[in-house]
Amino acid sequence: LYAAMVAFMDKNGALEVPLRTCISAGEALPEEVGLRWETHTGTCILDGVGSTEMLHIFLSNRKDDLVYGTSGVAVPGYALRLVDEEGVDVPSGGVGELLVNGASAANCYWNQREKSRITFEGVWTRTGDKYEMRDDGRLVYCGRTDDMFKVSGIWLSPFEVEGALVSHPRILEAAVVAAEDADGLEKPKAFVVLKDGVADDALLAELKDHVKDKIGKWKYPRWIEVVSDLPKTATGKIQRFKLREEN
Incomplete structure (x- = not known):
């Protein structure tokens, strides 16, 4: 809100x-x-x-x-x-x-x-x-506790990545969950809601670089999916487990 x-x-x-x-x-x-x-x-x-x-x-x-x-x-x-x-x-x-x-x-x-x-x-x-x-x-x-995951053996805070994404002027909301890459290793995947317009490859690349600059290169989301809204509870908490289930 x-x-x-x-x-x-x-x-x-x-x-x-x-x-x-x-x-x-x-x-x-x-x-x-x-x-x-x-x-x-x-x-x-x-x-x-x-x-x-x-x-x-x-x-x-x-x-x-x-x-x-x-x-x-x-x-x-x-x-x-x-x-x-x-x-x-x-x-x-x-x-x-x-x-x-x-x-x-x-x-x-x-x-x-x-x-x-x-x-x-x-x-x-x-x-x-x-x-x-x-x-x-x-x-x-x-x-x-069940939203945290390790990337390269180091605990990653989804909220830290989400905060970095939201600091970009095009992003209204963001949620980050763990997803497996081709080697079966967990990496961050982001779901974002735009303030306006549509996303293209240039924006997605810009968002990844934005996160790298804000909080570190290893924390950036390897995948970014643009959605119209994020699943939430009645009290406004993001239901990240629903996003994990979609992976």
Whole structure:
């Protein structure tokens, strides 16, 4: 929704609407969208993370402490950890699954004992989200645990590639999933929605070079497919598993 409104204002100018605060949650906010929104409206977007299991937003930016491209820091009353596959805490710069501890946590899932045992570990609740901890304590979203994949033995964040694609002036939305090349190795494949016009080979090559320049040569999408829209849940989360099924 924010991306669509920014694209509209890029063409038609800012809307004369008095705004005090804007909130984003559900799907991580791309840095480019936040920056352009603030340029048009003069109002920041506070990107945060919550979950049904926790009832409440537990990780967020705030007006006096905002860095686009990050999910911010813990909301007062909540404690956060990043752990690896063995449950060991991940140091700054590493990527791990986000665990949260707070009084608003659910007790269990109704009639789903096995899922409850996996998700609720004592005072800690597993979110299923992968994050990177920066040196300043801010958390950077990398993707859902089942959306992450390795390229040349290194974990790739689909969200990082998506953010690079969205920073291109022709792209409205993007989603990245793993696809196998001719050798059976996983490489990133992108699905993109254009703001206008149609794609040609020149644009697709330009997008690949754009990603290489923004985040690194090995992270660029080997394939790019232009679509009219992306599959989403009722709350706006991109359903990447549906895109994986199409490969």
